[in-house]
Amino acid sequence: MKATVEYIEKKFEEFNRQMFAGKLPKLPIELSNAKTFLGQCAFKKRLTVFGKVKLYDFRMRISTRFDLTEREIEDTIIHEMIHYYIGVNNLKDTSAHGQLFRQMMNSINERYGRSLTISHKITKQQKEEAHDTRQRWHVVAVIDFKNGKTGIKVLPRIVQRILNYYNKVGAVSEVAAIRLYMSNDIFFNRYPNSGALTATFVERETAMSHLADAEKLQCDGKRIIRTK
Ligand SMILES: [Zn+2]
Numbered sequence: 001m002k003a004t005v006e007y008i009e010k011k012f013e014e015f016n017r018q019m020f021a022g023k024l025p026k027l028p029i030e031l032s033n034a035k036t037f038l039g040q041c042a043f044k045k046r047l048t049v050f051g052k053v054k055l056y057d058f059r060m061r062i063s064t065r066f067d068l069t070e071r072e073i074e075d076t077i078i079h080e081m082i083h084y085y086i087g088v089n090n091l092k093d094t095s096a097h098g099q100l101f102r103q104m105m106n107s108i109n110e111r112y113g114r115s116l117t118i119s120h121k122i123t124k125q126q127k128e129e130a131h132d133t134r135q136r137w138h139v140v141a142v143i144d145f146k147n148g149k150t151g152i153k154v155l156p157r158i159v160q161r162i163l164n165y166y167n168k169v170g171a172v173s174e175v176a177a178i179r180l181y182m183s184n185d186i187f188f189n190r191y192p193n194s195g196a197l198t199a200t201f202v203e204r205e206t207a208m209s210h211l212a213d214a215e216k217l218q219c220d221g222k223r224i225i226r227t228k
Contacts, residue, residue, distance in 0.1 A: 002064045003073050005029045011077050012060070019078065019108055020085055027084065032061045037120040039063065039076040041083035055087045065134075075116050078108060082116075138188045140214070142207065143169060143199050144177040151199030152207050154191045159224060161195035166219050168197055180224065183214035 008029045016024045032040070040061040048054050060080050062073070082104050086093055093100040097118040105116045139162055143151040153169075155162050162180065170178045187210040191200055218225040 001070055001073065002067060003031070003062050005031060007073075008060070008062055008077060011074060012081065015074075015078055015081060019112060020081065024081060024084060024088065027058045027060055030059055030061045032063045033065050034061075034063045035065050037061075037063060038066070038068070038072075039080040039120060041080045041087065043087055054090065058084055058088060060084065071115070075114055078114060079105070079116050079120070082108070134189070135184045135186055136189070137182060137184045138193065139217070140181045140183050140188055140211065141165060141169070141199075142179045142181065142211070143175055144179075145174050146176045147174070149201055150204040150207060152188075152191065152202050153199045154188050154193045156193055156195055158195070162224060163219070163221070165195055165197065167221055169199070170221075180217035180219055181211050181214040182217055182226070183211055185210045185214070 009026075012024075012026075012029070016022050034040075042059045042061060043055045044057040046054055046056065060077075062076060062080075068076075082101055085091075085104070086100060091100060097105075102118065105118065108114055109116055137157065139155040139157055141153040141155055141162075143153065145151065153165065155165055166178060166180065169175060216227050218227055
């Protein structure tokens with residue numbers, strides 16, 4: 001599922017009551033498309049007249065880039081709420097996820113059966129299960145190798161780069177054929193998009209099933225012609 005602002009606000013209130021004795025003031029919730037973090041508790045810093053650092057203008061950001069389970073989204077919200085609790089109460093910790101953070105996290109995990117971690121990032125396993133689900137148009141090259149293997153390559157939508165790849169890879173002696181497609185299937189989001197002369201081996205049936213509705217591009221080595 002993907003979180004909405006309303007959903008996060010509702011969960012914030014629920015966990016605030018349950019785990020933080022309702023003591024956390026409401027804060028602005030922002031959705032983000034970041035792929036570098038799942039959640040973030042952002043704030044500004046200023047010096048008080050007594051020379052102390054004060055944190056203010058707290059905001060909670062939750063990334064909606066990945067399709068996570070409800071539990072993972074909840075754990076992300078609670079993780080950020082711990083940061084917020086420490087920040088808004090001006091508590092000192094030994095580091096960003098220091099002794100105090102871990103103490104609170106462990107006690108929440110134990111008391112409420114949660115699985116919070118100190119990572120803001122998506123785990124490798126989560127990444128595999130929950131790849132990027134935004135629909136975008138890709139140029140996909142399918143390479144048939146003479147040994148029967150199939151490779152694919154997601155190319156930038158730049159004519160010169162596509163022609164360069166098509167001509168150079170097509171001229172490699174191990175390559176039997178190269179074909180180009182235009183597809184917006186999210187299956188191809190997981191592959192790096194570049195003009196590098198590389199390919200990823202795939203199972204032919206899997207790749208072709210994701211190209212069933214794709215537009216075939218004709219190429220004569222100098223031009224790319226759309227067929228639809
Ligand atoms: Zn954190």
